[in-house]
Amino acid sequence: LGVFLTVFALLFDFMKRRKKWSHYPPGPVSLPFIGTMLYVDFCNPHLSFNQLQKKFGNIFSLQNCWTNVVVLNGYKTVKEALVHRSEDFADRPYVPIYEHVGYGNKSEGIVIARYGHVWKELRKFTLSTLRNFGMGKKSLEDRVTEEAGFLCSAVSSEKGCPFDLRFLVNNAVCNVICTTIYGERFDYGDDTFKKLLHLFENSLNEEAGFLPQLLNVVPILLRIPGVPQKVFQGQKAFMDFIDVLINKHMETWNPAYIRDFSDAFLKEMEKGKTAEESGFNYNNLRLVTADLFAAGSETTSTTLRWAVLYMLLHPEIQSKVQAEIDKVIGRERPPTMKDQVSMPYTSAVIHEVQRYGDVVPIGLPHMTYRDTELQGFFIPKGTTIIINLSSVLKDETVWEKPNEFYPEHFLDANGQFVKPEAFLPFSAGRRACLGEQLAKLELFIFFTTLLQKFTFVLPEDQPRPWENGHFALTSSPHPYLVQAVPR
Numbered sequence: 001l002g003v004f005l006t007v008f009a010l011l012f013d014f015m016k017r018r019k020k021w022s023h024y025p026p027g028p029v030s031l032p033f034i035g036t037m038l039y040v041d042f043c044n045p046h047l048s049f050n051q052l053q054k055k056f057g058n059i060f061s062l063q064n065c066w067t068n069v070v071v072l073n074g075y076k077t078v079k080e081a082l083v084h085r086s087e088d089f090a091d092r093p094y095v096p097i098y099e100h101v102g103y104g105n106k107s108e109g110i111v112i113a114r115y116g117h118v119w120k121e122l123r124k125f126t127l128s129t130l131r132n133f134g135m136g137k138k139s140l141e142d143r144v145t146e147e148a149g150f151l152c153s154a155v156s157s158e159k160g161c162p163f164d165l166r167f168l169v170n171n172a173v174c175n176v177i178c179t180t181i182y183g184e185r186f187d188y189g190d191d192t193f194k195k196l197l198h199l200f201e202n203s204l205n206e207e208a209g210f211l212p213q214l215l216n217v218v219p220i221l222l223r224i225p226g227v228p229q230k231v232f233q234g235q236k237a238f239m240d241f242i243d244v245l246i247n248k249h250m251e252t253w254n255p256a257y258i259r260d261f262s263d264a265f266l267k268e269m270e271k272g273k274t275a276e277e278s279g280f281n282y283n284n285l286r287l288v289t290a291d292l293f294a295a296g297s298e299t300t301s302t303t304l305r306w307a308v309l310y311m312l313l314h315p316e317i318q319s320k321v322q323a324e325i326d327k328v329i330g331r332e333r334p335p336t337m338k339d340q341v342s343m344p345y346t347s348a349v350i351h352e353v354q355r356y357g358d359v360v361p362i363g364l365p366h367m368t369y370r371d372t373e374l375q376g377f378f379i380p381k382g383t384t385i386i387i388n389l390s391s392v393l394k395d396e397t398v399w400e401k402p403n404e405f406y407p408e409h410f411l412d413a414n415g416q417f418v419k420p421e422a423f424l425p426f427s428a429g430r431r432a433c434l435g436e437q438l439a440k441l442e443l444f445i446f447f448t449t450l451l452q453k454f455t456f457v458l459p460e461d462q463p464r465p466w467e468n469g470h471f472a473l474t475s476s477p478h479p480y481l482v483q484a485v486p487r
């Protein structure tokens with residue numbers, strides 16, 4: 001009877017699974033070995049997804065060689081998955097290449113960490129440490145305001161000549177991360193700072209290259225002796241430099257006086273010394289540091305570069321923002337976050353920059369934590385999930401003019417600021433961007449301080465900059481030159 005019951009149970013389970021799989025999302029025909037990879041333009045994946053969405057609907061499946069992938073599109077679908085079934089979609093896929101950059105086979109840190117105890121502990125700690133950044137004498141807002149002042153001085157020293165804003169904005173945004181982690185900023189000309197940024201840029205370029213993507217899909221190639229060392233030289237150099245900075249910081253560490261994020265983390269490490277399961281260990285300190293750099297700098301500086309580009313292309317919008325700055329803040333005192341509530345037009349412009357700029361068009365990959373169901377489709381545990389954020393920020397059923405720069409998306413009939421629910425540049429749910437508050441603070445303070453001091457114009461001999469982005473993990477503007485005319 002036992003054997004019969006076991007066979008019956010297994011058969012029943014098999015039939016149930018078969019039935020469920022018949023509800024797996026539709027998608028293009030998968031070819032042997034390469035799956036559906038020919039359907040995706042890896043230079044502009046969000047554009048390919050938009051095409052596939054038209055054919056297969058808001059939930060469709062792909063096959064990345066051997067990996068099952070489901071792509072979610074449109075506000076309604078994304079909200080249902082990330083908000084209403086938050087835990088089902090909270091995991092991250094294992095990314096083989098990161099094991100060779102120091103993330104270990106459990107992919108720790110925060111950004112690519114698997115959903116579980118260590119991720120929860122590190123995320124909670126990092127969020128609360130950033131939120132209560134009263135450590136040291138200055139608040140985070142004070143530090144961002146101070147950095148905005150340095151940024152404006154550096155822009156001034158260009159003396160109204162054409163220049164590429166990218167480097168200065170990058171310096172300013174990376175300095176905010178440095179000040180958060182190490183409690184101090186660097187001069188833009190400081191050798192240590194220049195080395196840090198150089199190594200960081202190399203590591204980002206390396207990560208976005210073709211070879212790492214290939215190694216992720218065919219990880220067996222990572223076993224070829226010498227391959228990981230050769231491919232990840234830049235990443236390794238960046239991590240080694242983080243070690244140098246942390247070790248230097250540890251020399252002056254005093255648990256009675258917490259100066260910054262690193263100090264607070266070191267204190268947790270002391271407390272958790274005996275706890276085996278604790279995520280507070282040295283490796284995670286360096287991984288979370290690298291995560292904050294990687295997730296918090298390029299995203300914010302790219303958004304600011306889009307902001308200035310749109311001001312060049314829409315001088316009438318730039319003038320309206322400046323008029324509001326003059327009215328609410330004036331020309332002398334620095335902007336503060338309190339001003340934001342009295343500045344609906346500026347707030348609308350910043351939000352529209354994020355919506356139309358679409359800086360992280362396909363978010364970060366998620367993975368299903370358990371078997372789940374979405375709008376009648378069965379999605380098994382362990383499926384890689386791509387959240388097409390671009391399709392939410394440009395969802396035709398939500399936005400009046402999805403493919404135009406139109407700040408009125410965020411203004412009601414009385415000119416008051418409103419934020420539609422489909423505004424999800426930071427994603428949503430358990431894995432939503434951890435730095436959202438810091439990013440909003442930086443965007444408002446940097447943008448208003450720059451426009452308070454300068455008018456940005458396109459140099460006469462320069463072609464009109466392109467409005468479409470260049471995709472490499474983030475979608476950034478093609479390089480452009482600008483003239484900053486003092487006001």
Ligand code: HEM
Nearest residue numbers: 110111295296299300360364426427431432433434435439
């Ligand atoms: C994750 C956007 C700035 C830290 C993310 C995700 C997006 C995003 C789309 C993926 C969410 C998901 O997987 O569903 C942005 C944008 C920014 C920005 C548009 C600026 C305009 C920042 C800043 C920091 C930061 C300033 C920190 C200093 C993180 C971290 C994660 C993350 C740690 C991973 C969260 C997790 O897996 O639990 N961000 N981000 N981001 N972001 Fe941001």
